[in-house]
Amino acid sequence: MTYSSIFLSEWYLTFRRKQDIANSILFFLVVIVLFPIGVSASPSFLASASVGIIWCAASLASMLALDGIFKEDLRDGSIDQWRMNGLMVSIIVLGKVLIRWGAFILPLLVLIPFCGVALSLPEDLMFETIVSLLVGTPTLFLLAAIGASITASLRNSAVLMTLIVMPLYLPVLIFSTGYVKASELGVSGIGQLAILAAIFLIVLLISPFFCAISLKASAE
């Protein structure tokens, strides 16, 4: 058992269970649809709200995409196996989360232009929206992984996970939409993008560490 064999099997598993990825992407679309129907379908409202709507839907969907990522490893004893083979749980966690992120972000990016048209997102903001998603969603995934590792031993974990992870999402939400809005006003949003990247680096440091602590605690 090596890191590469674990990552390879995770990679195959992720793409063999296409329905899991499809579900979180479909969930993203359903949330997008709620806003024009529930709030207002007027193009002027949608144009100003579209970035926020896309980001709200992406943060909810990212939580759903990671819910249960460690459940099977906990149930079938993989976590104990990793530890007995002298592998670091935190590195495996990081690899698993990044693979999930890759499987999630690719179809999402394909969908964004269509969602943008449906939500009357101004065309010159499309690029910034995609950049903000690329820089911001890894942070969301790493934060959601903390929630997923804490709730790994529970049968119904989605609600509790949302409750503890959502407050941690706020800075990402603020700076990513801030970055797109700055470009909308014609100001350079590079500062917000830099803060977004800084938050990513902090979370990259702490998330695998805390995931490992809570997974080990659950496995004992």
Added chain:
Amino acid sequence: MNWSWFHTLGSPKKFYYLSLKWERFLLSFGALFLGSGLVWGLGFAPEDYLQGNSFRIIYIHVPAAVIAQSFYVAMGVAAFVQIVWRMKLAPIALRGFATVGALMAALALITGAIWGKPTWGTWWQWDARITSVLILLIMYLGIIAIHNTYLERQLSDRLSAVIALVGLINLPIIKYSVDWWNTLHQPATFTLTEQPKMPSEMWLPLLLSFIGLYIVALAIVFIRMQTHILEREKKTRWVRDEVNDGV
């Protein structure tokens, strides 16, 4: 350095008896400070030239908000101790601070809404500091939820410590990002580095009620911790003796 006092505190039994002693002391001092601060502030402090009498709610609002924030740090320290040394008392302290901290955050939000209605003309504004206290309340409630969820006590202790510590690391980021996002609130009343801009008849009672509420809140934390200790150690002999004595 002699660390034996630290180990004494780490034993639930020793802490139980010590905190019983402290509790009376803290409650009487806290009541004295809080009572004098409130009587002075509500009855005798001068009116605000702009807000009239409505500003007097500050004597509860500001102490509650500050305590809500500082208890989060105290809870984070308890979480750190729990994760690193797994002291028996740490999760008990974590739970005590979480409950009282959530209470203080809720108190700050409610008094803030009551204060906001006459001065800003609205119960609620998505202003930076209101929002960050709301987030603080949600984070407290999330930690309490985690602590209540798991059947195994050890697991719930360690997992709630993890999320409390993650929250503590993220709290400054959340606070500053929310500040950057929206600011309408008047700037902080007290900073450690500057002279207060209020006249002393106004800020002295605030200081008194702040110290008083802080001490009372700490005493409530101790009382809650005692209850938890009795519940957790209910199989031990000293708890049986203690409980049977009282009946």
